[in-house]
Amino acid sequence: MTDLHLPLDRSAGRLAAQIAAGFRAAVRSGRLTAGTRLPSSRDLARDLDVSRGVVVTAYEQLTAEGFLIARRGDGTRVAPLARPDTTTLPPDGAPLPPGTPSQHSETWQHGGTQHGPPTQQGGTPQQRGTTQYGTTTQYGGTSQQGGPTQYGATPQQGEPSQHGASTQHGAALQYGRTAQPSGTPQYGTSAQQGGGTQYGGAMGQGTAARGGDSAPAPASFYDLTPGRPDLSAFPRERWIAAARAALRTLPNDELGYPDPGGVPVLRAELASYLGRVRAAYADPGRVVIMNGVAQGLSALLALLRASGHRTLAVEDPTSARQLPMMESAGLRLARVPVDGEGVDVAALARSGARAVLVTPAHQYPTGVVLSPARRAALIAWARDVDGLILEDDYDAEFRYDRDPVGCLQGVDPERVVLLGSVSKSLAPALRLGWAVAPPSVVGRLREYRAVTDLGAPVLEQHALTEFLRSGGYDRHLRTMRRRYRARRDALAAALSEHLPGARVRGVSAGIHLYVELPSGSDEDAIVARAARAGVAVAGARPLWWPGRAAAAPPALVLGYAGMGETRLVKAAELLGQAITQGAGG
Structure with missing residues (x-):
């Protein structure tokens, strides 16, 4: 289905x-x-x-x-x-978003019969001028713009190191002006939260889930830390069947080094899927296969840094796990507040950044959905400053009590890069993700992969292709939505009973809840008492910029994907007792 x-x-x-x-x-x-x-x-x-x-x-x-x-x-x-x-493209050559009938085509076709002009869906599309992203850059050598580019380690005071071969290419990520440092200090933290996009590797080693405490967390019988799907639900038999079906017909030539942008059949299937489900403007030529969102984001930050960007705006609060990786790219991080409508675009405009990372479908950790007014304002901001929006499509697959919200990339595909993966929908171990980007950015991403890691594993790409093509992926998502909804309902009801003074947010989608604790609660003490009771939870304070953390209401970020309803109810009961004990002194 x-x-x-x-x-x-x-x-x-x-x-x-x-x-x-x-x-x-x-x-x-x-x-x-x-x-x-x-x-x-x-x-x-x-x-x-x-x-x-x-x-x-x-x-x-x-x-x-x-x-x-x-x-x-x-x-x-x-x-x-x-x-x-x-469809006929507008005179400037800019593509129309999906679902928007062409203004230049007088007929639509069905079964060989021509009909009159279709009804406009969503109004008349705006005419977008062609965006110029610059001229030429060079990986590892000297740029024709003058000066080397660099990918990997943190740049050293304008003297970036060189990596890779001297491969020249065009269409650099330059947006018409040189980015000026905003003066925003860099904010890092050793806290590792499991939400948002997950970034593994060495940065996650030896760090407790709750924040700055470097001691390992005690063993917990009830694990409510966020960021992990139900790994026991991975569709092993269907995945094996998809892999067998793919291998049965896979040409021998496909076992060589892959296309750095990803195997064409997977890019085609993903383009179809994302257009159908996320209302993305996606054709195979705009899709690049990545090893998860983490690699996609890392590559994009390297390209931004190489093309003159010095500041990246990020939401506040945000996943602490991604901050060290972003800072290692040599970009200053401008933390932009999030309120009940999503990222504050007015504050973004004051940050001096021309690139921003957002999670509009289900903001991590608050669960806020970017409002229609803010969506329009964010797109307008990108056009005004000649900027780029990096859209992490976090938790978009799992919605329960709300109508679907299309991705920002479908609104302005020349200003937005859509990042997604199967880490939450299937399993992080697959390391399969994608970026849907403007043509000039796609070319640079492909070349970046060619000179850094030679592309993604081929067999897994073909297995995912078959899983999508056969309908197995859609069926799995439907099953998981029903399962996660039942778990969310159980946890939310138990929290209402055992934590009556708490405010639960972000319930309409995703696989975590943002629980604002009663006023005056000691967040760190509650996390510690819960751990002693056998319940692992994550406090929200490490997710805020330190300058705003003190004023933020005490809160917990609770993941519910990995436990059944009965255990979730018991965990909420124990958590309520931990909070009550603290209130009683």
Whole structure:
């Protein structure tokens, strides 16, 4: 079964008509291709939180129009003759976002029949000027711009070291002006929190999950630390089947050194998936396969540093695990506050940065979803300063009580790089992720991989390709959404009973909760008492910039993916006792 991005305006009514219109737009834009199997009416109704009759009505209408076909035993699929519009690009050559009918095409095609102009989905697209990202740079040698570029170690006062061969290429990440240091001090911390994007390796060794204490955490019977999926749920048999199917037909030539951008068939499958589920503007040429989001981010920071950027804006609070890696790239970090609507774009504009890392779908750790107004303001900021948005699509797969939110990259694909992985949806051990980027950035990412690690493992890429193609990935995500929702419900209800003075945030999506403790609570003492009771939890203070941490409400970040409902309830009871003991002196 296929997962879908179908936003609904519930206040407008006529939900069946809205669902049908969403499917039509997806077919016309190419996000849903002929033969794609759709969810059952029952599953889609559950996902959209509507009655099954609403979905049945929409499916029947689309079947009558010829967009869908339904066969007993084979479910409902996009009709074989359904195909996208013939899209004409705007005069400046900038691509239209997916789902937006071309302003220059007078017809859309279906089954060989021409129809009148389609209804505009989401208004008239803005005409974007062609963004110039610079001219030429050189990996490891002397740039034609003058001066060497560097990837890896922290630059030394304008004298970066050289790595790799003298490979020249064009389209550097230059945005029309030289970045000026904002004067923002660099803020680092040894605290390792398991949320946001996970960054393993040496930086995570020997550090307690709660923050600055370097002593190992005591053994815990109940582990509520965030950042890990249910690893016991990894679909071993289906993955083995996908790997066997891929190996059975894999040409011998594919066992050589891979395309540094990733095997073409996986890039094609991911482009289709991300366009369909995340409303991304993704074609295979914009996709680069990375070894997880961590490598994608590390590579992008190296490219930014090489092209003159000196400051990177990041959310505050944010995952502490990624801070040392970002600082090692030689960029100053400007911490930008997050409130109930997401990142504060006005504060971002004052930071002096022209690149920002955000988690708009489910901010880590607060769980806030970037509001529509802030999304528009963030895109406007990027255009105004000739900047770049790095979008970590954290926790986007797991939503429970809200309509799907499309990615920022689909709004302005020339200003946003979308980063994602299967670390939360499948397992971090696979080390498979992706970056969807503007063409000039894609070229540099491919070349960066070619001179640093020669590309990602091939067999795992082909196995993921088959897993996506067969529908196994969609089925696994549906299973995990149901499982995680039940666990979230159990933990949230138990926290309400045993921590009545706490405020639970971020419940609508993801695999963690942000729990603001009662006023006056001693966060560190609660973490310690919980550990003595056998419950491992993470305090939120290490996630804030030190200048704001003192004023931030005491809070815990609780992961719930790895335990069943009964154990989660017991863990909440013990945690409540730890807080009560502290309140009682």
